[in-house]
Amino acid sequence: MVLFPSLVNGLARTVSYKKGKDHERDGGRKAVQELVKEARKNDLLLSSSGIVKSAKSNNFASVFSRKGQKGVNQDSLVIWEEFGCQEDMIFCGIFDGHGPWGHYVAKRVRKSVPAFLLCKWQDSVAEASLDLTFKLETDRNLHKFHIWKQSYMKACAAIDQDLKQQKEIDSFRSGTTALTIIKQGEDLIIANLGDSRAVLATTSEDGTLISLQLTTDMKPNLPEEAARIEQSRGRVFCLEDEPGVYRVWMPNGKTPGLALSRAFGDYCVKDFGVISVPDVTQRKLISKDQFVILATDGVWDVISNQEAVEIVSSTPYKEKAAQRLVECAVRQWKHKKRGIAMDDMSAVCLYFHSCTSHASTPKPLSS
Template sequence: MGHFSSMFNGWARSFSIKKASSSGNCGGREAVEVMAKEAKKNDLILHSSGFVNVNGSNNFTSLYSKRGEKGVNQDCFIVWEEFGGQEDMLFCGVFDGHGPWGHYVAKRVRESMPSSLLCNWQETLAEASLDPDFDLQAEKKLHRFNIWKHSYLKTCAAIDQELEHHRRIDSFNSGTTALTIVRQGESIFVANVGDSRAVLATMSDDGNLEPVQLTIDFKPNLPQEAERIIQCKGRVFCLGDEPGVHRVWLPHEESPGLAMSRAFGDYCVKDFGLISVPEVTQRNITSRDQFVVLATDGVWDVVSNQEAVQIVSSTPNRAKSAKRLVECAARAWKRKRRGIAVDDISAVCLFFHPCSIQQVTVPKES
């Protein structure tokens, strides 16, 4: 409790309270950029296939991406250990681009989100700590969640606005999903825009690892998503040669045909129901929770939650867990979806405890 209180007071003293401008800048932007540069220099940030294992950290993160058969790889990811200079914080995320400029959009959002989120979090934290009605002792966990949720909502709105006016990236018919996690101490905060998915592996009472899906795949046919799109005059339907694949269409054109209902960019359908608002959730990590998998739909289209947990938990070397999951998914594509071009496939495996998983069994699906 003392550490968390001092952190509130420290941010309040260190960052001036300024309203965000239309570009999403905040009072601590320069300080955040310095933090990011230092983190890169100290190998605390990784955005290529590999792993992050900082001495003394409870986190171990494995990352891997494989280009599909549709051209350039439009997936990307990031891990930032000691996020914001805080030893007990980590940020990681996966981004799945689509459209002609999708790989540029995905990389731009990956580049912008961590710093923008950290900046907005610092501002929100400082503002909350200076509020005379703020009572940290009463509802610490609730306040933490509300602060992160507010910061994520503000960040995503600013990023989407910035993308629309970016001079070098054409996001009118291109976009990206974004699935990110912040670990702060023994809590994780998950924010999802799109149809990538986060799955937690947790120990059951009988000693088996079980999957817990932490996010919703935001597909256009979900009732609440379809209702919003239709109310905005957009359309949702499947093409004849893609039964079961619901897409978002303009009112009077068979375009763009987006297979997700939330994304950054894609301004051609932003007035017709597509949104970039994240779903933000929280989970408190227990000793039973072993790891979480963040992956693009290239994994989940062919690998079940249970299979993903089994693959990762049975990999002897945790550093290779993401690569093994991606390679298993690539083989499953060729087996289950013959004649369909393999999608880009990317995964981040975030382990919560420094010790390897010992003596656990993952029951296979029947």
């Protein structure tokens, strides 16, 4: 049994080592499986609409998902409070499937990400020096973030390979986005793969609650994304009846018309520039930061970042925050996108403080 230094004490209490990589890998997987069972048993792991509240932290999560008008709900969510048995850590994830098998892909990835991430994090920690010393707190924080980033990169690569090998799921022309965050103490790690979005609610100097977008919507027309796709012989263009909606096409220009530049699955275009590499960033939370919203693109298609923050902050009961945000988006969709089939909509609202108060009264949404 090896005890890690202070730089990772908050991430793991202990990690067991066995001789041989296969033994270590199997042992890590079994350990994670046990952690999942324990979390479910203690109502700390949620994968449907509801709430998650731990008695050992100030975190509070409100979760809600609603089926659209395109068939089965292809959105999936997961909240894991006390992630990896750490009292000060919570994991939140939201996944938006697409294609004929999108709902199966989203569910598979929802199940895989937390488990794969914990295993890869353990590997990354094991590879790091255990006797590192840092003169500055900044150096320590950067190294901790680097470990998480490398863990995410390895986990996502492994998940995409694992998904490809699942014979019961046809992910050749189906896939899913993946937006996840880990909050550990005052550290927020964000990993984005696709076009779901994370928005932070924070208080400005004059006491007004404002929105801050934490992620970039990974669309094919973004300069860097388009350049990668085109260098890989993929094509990016809009259809005549969808002006402004850029999609990824194979060199023949016929399929699949994917409105994303990054996703799990979608193996028909993985050789043409679509990747499963997440954009991993971090934020050091401060006392003025109140909550973060994760939502699938259906919500953001009709609700602005600031409107979302105002809706959540003005909800009388935090338990209903995610549901109210989605319901407001549904009403706005009917108003702004009349005649267009409504998308599935899902949201996670993670509050950072047990008691949330705001210095200003949010402006009401315009009708």
